[in-house]
Amino acid sequence: MTHIEMLASCLLEGDPDKAWACIEKYSGSSKPDVYHNLMTPAMRHIGHLWESNEITVADEHLATATCDFILSKLSFGSEKKPSAGRAMFLCLDGEQHYLGLKMVDSLFREHGWDTRYFGPSLPLEYAVQTAEAWKPDVIGLSVSMVYHLPQLREYAEAFSRLPEKPAVLLGGRLADLYDLRPYCTGDTVILRDLPETETWIRHHVMGGQQSGTTEPIPSSPVFES
Amino acid sequence: MERLNLSLPLPCLKVNRDGRIVSYSALAEDHFDLSKAHIRSLVDEGSISKLGRISSESGPVPVKMELNMKTKKNPLVLFDVYLQWDTENRATMMFVQKDRSNEELIEKLASIQIRLASTDFELLEKKDELEQVLRRMDELSGPFIPLSDTLCMIPLFGDITADKINAISDSCLQSVFRGNYEAILFDLTAVGEVHADGIDKFIMLVKTLNFMTGNVIKLIGIKPNLAKELNHHHLDHWVQFNHSLKEELSTYLHH
Numbered sequence: 001m002t003h004i005e006m007l008a009s010c011l012l013e014g015d016p017d018k019a020w021a022c023i024e025k026y027s028g029s030s031k032p033d034v035y036h037n038l039m040t041p042a043m044r045h046i047g048h049l050w051e052s053n054e055i056t057v058a059d060e061h062l063a064t065a066t067c068d069f070i071l072s073k074l075s076f077g078s079e080k081k082p083s084a085g086r087a088m089f090l091c092l093d094g095e096q097h098y099l100g101l102k103m104v105d106s107l108f109r110e111h112g113w114d115t116r117y118f119g120p121s122l123p124l125e126y127a128v129q130t131a132e133a134w135k136p137d138v139i140g141l142s143v144s145m146v147y148h149l150p151q152l153r154e155y156a157e158a159f160s161r162l163p164e165k166p167a168v169l170l171g172g173r174l175a176d177l178y179d180l181r182p183y184c185t186g187d188t189v190i191l192r193d194l195p196e197t198e199t200w201i202r203h204h205v206m207g208g209q210q211s212g213t214t215e216p217i218p219s220s221p222v223f224e225s
Numbered sequence: 226m227e228r229l230n231l232s233l234p235l236p237c238l239k240v241n242r243d244g245r246i247v248s249y250s251a252l253a254e255d256h257f258d259l260s261k262a263h264i265r266s267l268v269d270e271g272s273i274s275k276l277g278r279i280s281s282e283s284g285p286v287p288v289k290m291e292l293n294m295k296t297k298k299n300p301l302v303l304f305d306v307y308l309q310w311d312t313e314n315r316a317t318m319m320f321v322q323k324d325r326s327n328e329e330l331i332e333k334l335a336s337i338q339i340r341l342a343s344t345d346f347e348l349l350e351k352k353d354e355l356e357q358v359l360r361r362m363d364e365l366s367g368p369f370i371p372l373s374d375t376l377c378m379i380p381l382f383g384d385i386t387a388d389k390i391n392a393i394s395d396s397c398l399q400s401v402f403r404g405n406y407e408a409i410l411f412d413l414t415a416v417g418e419v420h421a422d423g424i425d426k427f428i429m430l431v432k433t434l435n436f437m438t439g440n441v442i443k444l445i446g447i448k449p450n451l452a453k454e455l456n457h458h459h460l461d462h463w464v465q466f467n468h469s470l471k472e473e474l475s476t477y478l479h480h
Contacts, residue, residue: 051275053290057303057323061331068338096335119339146270147300 007042011063011070012055019070031074031110035103036194043067043099067099075106084112084205087138088130090122091172092151097144100172104140104197111201113138124151128158135164138204142172149174149183156184167204171197226262228254236320240264247315256296256320264318269293269301280308280316294320360392367393369400376477377404378470380412385419385451390426394433401434408477409434412470414446419454428458435463443467 001009003026010019028034046063049055089105091098098120105117116134118127131139139159143152152170159168168188174180176192184190191197229237229250236253238246244264253259257267268276272292279290287309294304303323310316366382366389379397383389401409411431431442445467447455467473 050291051278053275053279053288056291058327061334065334065338120335145301 004038004041004045007038008045008049008063011042011066012046012049012059014062014066016066016069016073019066020073023070023074032107032194032198034074035107039067039070039103040100040194064099068102071099071102071106075102075109083114085137086114086116086134087140088116088118088127088134088136089140089142090118090127091120091142091144092148092155093123094121094151095143095145095148095172096120097173098142100144100194101140101142103194104142104171107194107197108138108140108201111205113201124155124158127155128162131159131162131166136166137164138167138169140169140171143170143175143180144173146174149180152180152183153185156188160185160187169197169200226259233319238264238318238320240316240318242314253320257294258297267295269295276306283308283310285310285312291323360388363389363392364396367397369397371400371404371406372474373477374405375407376410377401377406377408378410378412380415382415384417385423385427387420387422387426390423390430394426394430397430398433398437401437406438407440408443409438409440410443410445410467410470410473412446413444413448413451414470416446416448416451419451421454424454424458428460431460432463441465443473445470445473 003022007019007022007026010022023034023038026034026038028037043063046055046060050057050060087105087108089101089108091101102117102119105115108115116130116136118130127139141152141155143149156168156170159166168185169191170180170184170188171191171193175190180190181188189200191200226246227248229239229248231237231250233250233252235250236256237250238253239248241247246259246262246264249259259267264276265273269292272294275290276292279288287307289305289307292304292306293301294306296302305321305323307319307321308316362383363386367379370378370380372378377400379393381389381393431444434442442463443465444455446469447466
């Protein structure tokens with residue numbers, strides 16, 4: 001059994017202690033590495049098990065809640081650094097797939113950002129209200145189900161009308177599968193996965209506008225050091 | 226596509242190998258939009274390959290699988306789907322909507338998670354507020370008091386911490402810079418505990434004041450614990466220790 005399958009089975013058992021032990025045994029050094037090369041594949045594997053009719057949606061929910069707990073534990077206690085900026089993260093209304101978003105939130109915090117993470121399903125009205133009051137530099141959106149796509153444009157347009165002009169980032173399972181540009185505004189930055197997100201954060205620190213993945217996918221030598 | 230004449234308690238479809246719907250039950254027509262006459266149009270994008278694979282692998286033995294379906298009322302509903310191939314190469318599919326109680330539990334779980342997350346925010350906001358209050362308190366713990374044109378006093382209140390000295394330094398230096406003071410008094414009577422990093426910052430402040438004005442800075446009201454700390458630093462060049470504010474004032478006022 002690979003490390004990924006082992007973690008998947010701990011998550012499916014709903015055993016956070018075993019899952020935590022499994023992560024501690026993983027040789028990957030950094031949190032982004034654990035997120036991208038262990039936890040994400042484990043959750044994908046769980047999705048695959050559902051597709052092969054080996055588990056049910058109820059099992060998936062248990063695994064998700066367990067994974068959520070592990071993520072909170074992993075990102076807890078990262079030392080607060082001088083703020084690199086403010087970022088808020090949310091899923092479109094009705095979207096329940098939030099684990100990737102939570103990893104992105106944790107990634108930003110690792111890089112010294114002040115963040116607000118809203119988890120699954122945040123109605124647009126509330127998102128806009130918060131953005132107006134809190135004035136984030138970055139708004140991160142996540143979408144994983146095709147039938148939530150029609151709302152995406154509404155969200156992207158509402159955020160691009162904000163007076164502070166925050167950078168709008170879009171990720172989630174669909175960002176990796178389809179070209180989402182027709183569903184958002186021209187200045188929305190589409191990030192396909194965590195390595196791309198980390199590259200974006202690093203470039204942002206150095207300043208300058210970025211476009212995300214409008215060009216051929218860069219090979220991702222991201223978690224190198 | 227024809228309607229089945231059987232009265233069935235569940236939505237039921239018969240589908241051929243291409244996925245075309247051959248016949249349907251009354252309840253199937255109630256639940257699903259059958260206008261495209263194809264099973265693909267009823268199954269959520271994320272479930273299509275699952276249905277394809279499992280149905281192609283199965284034979285005359287019935288199989289059960291979970292699929293997300295599009296119903297007339299809702300674009301995404303989870304169903305248990307029972308499927309069985311017959312000898313005419315047609316699959317009979319029966320659809321049982323997942324128990325609502327399951328959904329309720331999931332919704333409750335989600336709402337608890339949301340509550341936890343928002344409690345987290347409230348705590349963070351309170352923490353921010355508290356930090357601001359503490360900073361404000363630090364700023365107010367070293368008021369600058371001009372006693373005359375040439376004499377000013379800065380009483381320090383509470384523990385001497387690096388944060389506190391940082392908070393008062395700026396306004397203190399500016400006030401001294403704007404005036405023309407011959408003597409600067411620090412009244413340390415109301416000082417509580419003394420932190421090492423606080424003392425370091427305090428001495429830096431005193432030295433800066435000394436360089437700015439060229440005058441000796443006077444420390445009054447020094448308690449034993451503070452004296453012990455200050456003794457480690459050689460301050461004789463910059464400061465003068467006096468016993469009390471009373472003595473100091475009488476010297477200046479009779480001047």
